[in-house]
Amino acid sequence: MPFFSVIIPLYNKENSIRNTLSSLLAQTFSDFEVILVNDGSTDNSEARALEISDARIRLFSTENQGVSKARNYGITKASGTLVAFLDADDYWFPNHLEQLSNLYKMFPECGLYCTNYERFFNADKVIKPKHIDIPSHPWQGIVKDFFKSSYIDRIAWTSAVAVPRTILNEIEAFKTTITLGAGEDTDLWIRLALQYDVAFDNEISSRHVLDAENRISLEKTLRRSYAKLDEFQEEEKQNPSLKKYLDLHRVFFAIQHKLAGDMKTYNFYMQSVDKTNIPLKAKLVMAMPVFVARKFYAFKKYLERKNILVSIYD
Incomplete structure (x- = not known):
C-alpha cells in the first residue's frame, strides 16, 4: 500500500x-x-x-x-x-x-x-x-x-x-x-x-x-454554483474567527455576483454578513453602481497585466 x-x-x-x-x-x-x-x-x-x-x-x-x-x-x-x-x-x-x-x-x-x-x-x-x-x-x-x-x-x-x-x-x-x-x-x-x-x-x-x-472570468459567474456557507450558522455564532472568515468569503461571492448583474444572489450573501467584517476597499466597491464597479474591475485586470496586483479583501 x-x-x-x-x-x-x-x-x-x-x-x-x-x-x-x-x-x-x-x-x-x-x-x-x-x-x-x-x-x-x-x-x-x-x-x-x-x-x-x-x-x-x-x-x-x-x-x-x-x-x-x-x-x-x-x-x-x-x-x-x-x-x-x-x-x-x-x-x-x-x-x-x-x-x-x-x-x-x-x-x-x-x-x-x-x-x-x-x-x-x-x-x-x-x-x-x-x-x-x-x-x-x-x-x-x-x-x-x-x-x-x-x-x-x-x-x-x-x-x-x-x-x-x-x-x-x-x-x-x-x-x-x-x-x-x-x-x-x-x-x-x-x-x-x-x-x-x-x-x-x-x-x-x-x-x-x-x-x-x-483564471476564471466573470462571464462564468452565472454558470457556477457557489458554496452557500449557510450550514455553518450555528458554529459561527460561537466562533468569531469562523464568522469573519465566512463573511470575507460571502463578500467575495457577493461582489462577483454584483459584477455579473445578479443582485438577488448578491443580497443573499450580504444578508448574513456582519458589516464590521467587510474590508474598507470592499465597502467602496459595494457602494459603487454596477457599471462603475465593472469599470473598476476592468481597471484592476489592466493593472494585473502590468504586474500590479490590487486586492480589495485585505
Whole structure:
C-alpha cells in the first residue's frame, strides 16, 4: 500500500498536464500512487498525459461531471494512508510530498496537512501568501486558529494539502452541488478544521499557476454554483474567527455576483454578513453602481497585466 494517493482531476489541460506530472514524478519522496481522472476532456489532455510512462500512474476516464465528482471518484480508487490533491495546471517542487510526510509523522492525529505555496502569475510576478499568526521563519506546527490565519490568504490550498484517507471515507468529501471551483474545496477545509487539528509547514513547496489561461472570468459567474456557507450558522455564532472568515468569503461571492448583474444572489450573501467584517476597499466597491464597479474591475485586470496586483479583501 502506498503512503500517498495523489489525485489529479484532468479536464482540458493539454498545455500543462505534462509539466504537472513531471513535477510529481520528480518528488524526493517516492512512495505514492497517482490517480489521474480524465473528466471528459475534449482536447488532447489524455494523450499528453499518456506520453509520460510510470507504473505508479493509473488513468481513469469518465464523462464530464465536474471537478468535485472527479476528485471524489479518485478517492474511491485510493489506497494510500494520505490523499494528496494536485490540479492539472499546478506544480510541485521536489520536496512537497516529503514535507507532508514529515508533518504526518510529527502530528499523526491531524485531519488536514498543509504546506505553503506561491502564486504564480508570470515569471515577473510570483507572490508569497500572507498568513496571520504564522511564524515567518521555517516552522512546522499545529495552526492555532485556522480561520484567523486564513483571513488574507488561505492556509489550505487544494494542490498543497493532504488528508488521511480514513477521514475522507467517513465524511462527504467534495460537495458536488458546488461547481466550477466556486468553493467546494473551501467547504471541505472548513468542515475538517472544525473537527480536527490542522498542521502547517510554512516552507513553500508548490506553485499555484494563475496565468491568463487558468483564471476564471466573470462571464462564468452565472454558470457556477457557489458554496452557500449557510450550514455553518450555528458554529459561527460561537466562533468569531469562523464568522469573519465566512463573511470575507460571502463578500467575495457577493461582489462577483454584483459584477455579473445578479443582485438577488448578491443580497443573499450580504444578508448574513456582519458589516464590521467587510474590508474598507470592499465597502467602496459595494457602494459603487454596477457599471462603475465593472469599470473598476476592468481597471484592476489592466493593472494585473502590468504586474500590479490590487486586492480589495485585505
